[in-house]
Amino acid sequence: MAKKKASRQKKMNTRVDFTPMVDMMMLLITFFMLCTSLAKPQTMNLTMPSNDENISEKDRNAAKASQTVTIFVCGDNKIYHVDGIPKYDDPNCLKETTWGKDGIREVLIKHVTEDGSTPVADIMAAKIKLDQKKLANPAAYPDSVYDAALTKIKKGELESGKVPTMTIIIKCTDNATYKNMVDALDEMTICSIGTYVIDKINPQDAELLAKRGIK
Amino acid sequence: MGKVKVKKADVWIDMTPMSDVMVLLLTFFMLTSTFVKNEAVKVVTPGSVSEIKVPETNVLTILCDKEGRIFVGMDNPRKMGDLVSGMASTYSVSLTKKDMETAQGAASIGVAMDNLAAALAQGEKLNEFQADKGIPTDSVNGKMSQFQDWVQTARDNNGKDMKIAIKADEGTPYKVIKKMMSELQDMNENRYYLITSLKSSEE
Numbered sequence: 001m002a003k004k005k006a007s008r009q010k011k012m013n014t015r016v017d018f019t020p021m022v023d024m025m026m027l028l029i030t031f032f033m034l035c036t037s038l039a040k041p042q043t044m045n046l047t048m049p050s051n052d053e054n055i056s057e058k059d060r061n062a063a064k065a066s067q068t069v070t071i072f073v074c075g076d077n078k079i080y081h082v083d084g085i086p087k088y089d090d091p092n093c094l095k096e097t098t099w100g101k102d103g104i105r106e107v108l109i110k111h112v113t114e115d116g117s118t119p120v121a122d123i124m125a126a127k128i129k130l131d132q133k134k135l136a137n138p139a140a141y142p143d144s145v146y147d148a149a150l151t152k153i154k155k156g157e158l159e160s161g162k163v164p165t166m167t168i169i170i171k172c173t174d175n176a177t178y179k180n181m182v183d184a185l186d187e188m189t190i191c192s193i194g195t196y197v198i199d200k201i202n203p204q205d206a207e208l209l210a211k212r213g214i215k
Numbered sequence: 216m217g218k219v220k221v222k223k224a225d226v227w228i229d230m231t232p233m234s235d236v237m238v239l240l241l242t243f244f245m246l247t248s249t250f251v252k253n254e255a256v257k258v259v260t261p262g263s264v265s266e267i268k269v270p271e272t273n274v275l276t277i278l279c280d281k282e283g284r285i286f287v288g289m290d291n292p293r294k295m296g297d298l299v300s301g302m303a304s305t306y307s308v309s310l311t312k313k314d315m316e317t318a319q320g321a322a323s324i325g326v327a328m329d330n331l332a333a334a335l336a337q338g339e340k341l342n343e344f345q346a347d348k349g350i351p352t353d354s355v356n357g358k359m360s361q362f363q364d365w366v367q368t369a370r371d372n373n374g375k376d377m378k379i380a381i382k383a384d385e386g387t388p389y390k391v392i393k394k395m396m397s398e399l400q401d402m403n404e405n406r407y408y409l410i411t412s413l414k415s416s417e418e
Contacts, residue, residue: 018230025237029244036248043380043408044265048400073389172389178279179261179385181392182411186263200393 044185049197066114068167071104072205073184074214075175079104083111088204091211099183108191113164119156120191122163126153127192154194168196171205173214252322254288255342256280261385262414269408270378275369276410278323279383283391284349286325287365294373295319299331301368308332317341325349328361352394363398370404382410 065084072080072094080094081104087093097103108120130149134141141149156165170184181198188196201209258280271290278286289295299318303310306328310318314335318324321341326334326348337344354360359367370377379399383392399407 015227015229018234021234022230022237025234025241029237029241032241032244032248035251036244037251041260041269041382041410042263042265042413043267043269043410044263045267046407046409048396048405048407172393174388174390174393176389177385178383178387178389178392181389182261182263182385182409185409186265189264 044182044189046185046198049199067119067164068169069108069111070169070171071184072209072214073170073172073176073180074209075173077177077180078214079180079184080212080214081107086205086208088208091208094208094212094214099180104184104187105191108166108168108187108193111166115164117163119164119166120193122158123153123156123165123192126158150192151194154192165195166193168193170196170198171201172198173201173209252288253342254278254322255286255325255345256284258382258384259386260382260410260412263409263411264414265411266413267408269380269410273373273377274380274408275366275373275377276323276380276382277366277395278325279381279387279391279395280349281384281386282349283387284325284347285352285362285395286323286345286349287362287369288321288323289369289373292319294369295321295324297372298365298369299324299335301372302328302365303331305364305368306331310335313338327351352398359402360398362395363402366399366404367402378408379404379406380408380410 068084070082070086072082074080077099078096079099080096082093082095095107097107109124110118111120112118127150130146130153134146154165156163168188170181170188172181172184185196185198256278258278273294274290276288276290278288280286287298289298296315296319300310300315302308308328308331310332314332317335317338324331324334324341324345326345327350330348334341334344334348350362350365352360352362354363366379381392381395396407399405
């Protein structure tokens with residue numbers, strides 16, 4: 001009996017204390033949370049026209065007057081727009097608007113061309129339709145197909161036929177901020193406008209702005 | 216009198232599930248995050264609706280703060296080192312080995328070339344030293360400006376696949392941006408990524 005008891009294996013405690021491990025994990029997590037940035041910042045693609053004078057002159061004349069809107073981005077967060085080609089002898093062609101949904105975006109959406117169409121509204125509607133189609137059937141719209149369709153829409157080739165597209169010229173004064181410029185570019189993205197250009201203020205523009213006392 | 220026997224409670228808490236969760240969280244953070252770079256100046260980027268991400272590699276970041284000071288940086292330390300040594304040899308600035316190490320560790324550099332050696336000699340304090348400097352953008356005698364030289368050196372080092380990202384503060388005057396972009400356009404760099412933060416289109 002005594003012999004049997006001696007040979008009995010001692011039951012080992014198999015529980016391992018995990019507390020130090022948890023401590024270490026906590027430390028590591030804290031370190032990673034503080035020293036890293038989780039979200040990658042967004043970017044916006046911007047292609048500027050070449051500084052080559054000949055090219056830009058030709059492109060500038062390509063658009064029809066009624067399909068053109070010139071946006072003047074000015075200091076103190078002010079924004080003005082001219083429908084069509086600016087009339088340099090008439091300072092009243094400059095119309096003041098505001099940033100955001102009820103301001104410049106509405107101006108662009110409601111812009112009517114000479115043949116009575118509203119190209120921005122048409123194109124935005126087409127884009128929403130495309131987005132819905134993509135949402136309903138994501139498999140049928142991989143990025144390549146979606147981008148191709150979007151480019152087509154931006155060119156004015158809708159299902160219902162070809163519509164004219166808008167050309168937006170953005171001119172920023174020296175007093176505008178970078179934020180204003182990005183906001184203006186943002187409106188182009190929101191309104192699905194394919195052709196827009198950031199142009200320099202020329203002496204005539206400067207004179208026009210000075211007549212209205214705009215910085 | 217019978218003594219009331221207090222039952223001794225087991226105070227051992229099983230930490231295994233907790234450590235499981237911790238490991239999961241840790242793995243998540245390690246895989247999804249990128250390290251914050253210690254940039255020379257603090258820049259608040261404007262919001263935009265664009266959802267395009269910054270390219271991961273081969274990016275030249277041009278940093279521009281509120282006062283219009285310009286800094287440049289590459290995404291990886293080796294390329295940053297190459298860029299600085301390239302610029303140093305163009306402007307015949309001699310740098311010690313220690314200076315090069317500082318250059319490689321820097322997220323962005325923005326000093327005039329005659330100040331480069333002095334700035335890099337600061338070691339850890341480089342960012343404090345250069346915070347009020349910036350790269351000059353004015354060209355002397357019709358030659359390329361120092362800023363253009365930085366971009367050109369980066370372009371020569373990294374080939375045509377290198378992308379240019381512009382990270383400017385939302386309060387930066389357009390005048391500065393215009394000057395910078397027009398210098399880039401002069402050297403036929405017409406495509407940029409503007410770094411922004413996300414906002415919704417309703418704002």
